Amino acid sequence: MASFPPRVNEKEIDGSYFAWSQGHRTVKLVPWSQCLKNFLLHGTKNVTNSSSLRLSRQNSDGGQKNKPREHIIDCGDIVWSLAFGSSVPEKQSRCVNIEWHRFRFGQDQLLLATGLNNGRIKIWDVYTGKLLLNLVDHTEVVRDLTFAPDGSLILVSASRDKTLRVWDLKDDGNMMKVLRGHQNWVYSCAFSPDSSMLCSVGASKTVVAAILV
16 A cells, blocks of 8 residues: 655644644644734735844743743654644634634643654643643554544544544543544544534545444
């Protein structure tokens, strides 16, 4: 079976943070408000140069220690997939206006899951950039990740090892289930809005649905 190169320019937006990977081992986490500010600045004629922008941010950070900050995360291997997870149910946390988010820094739990080339999944604290959990049961590339939208911090991973795995991050990353309905690589997965069902897509145009509740 042919081997495919890792996807590049992987991006995820949760309404308060933007995560970006170039298909290498690093992920950049940037507060979404900072992204918007940069977009607005670069869309005007009187744009200051990048060095002065960095200096102004550094000066402002000194008086804003509790503000969300940019982080660069070294995942240790090639990154194939990214997903944000929150302890706040999605219907409450998703922003209506792209310029505003409902996550409260320092109060709501916001996580980033990274799926790696070696089959590992690493879970990071978005606000601090610290590694929280290292999940190691997959034996092949983790192609996709998705969190349940109900705020339960249940994570599902899809892998080239032909399985999907269900993890409970509130229980120290305990692996709850292994789903084996695919005969080939699993490419992607998604929850239903009420988190009761999971749908996955694999090689040979295979689609598998599973009831999780």
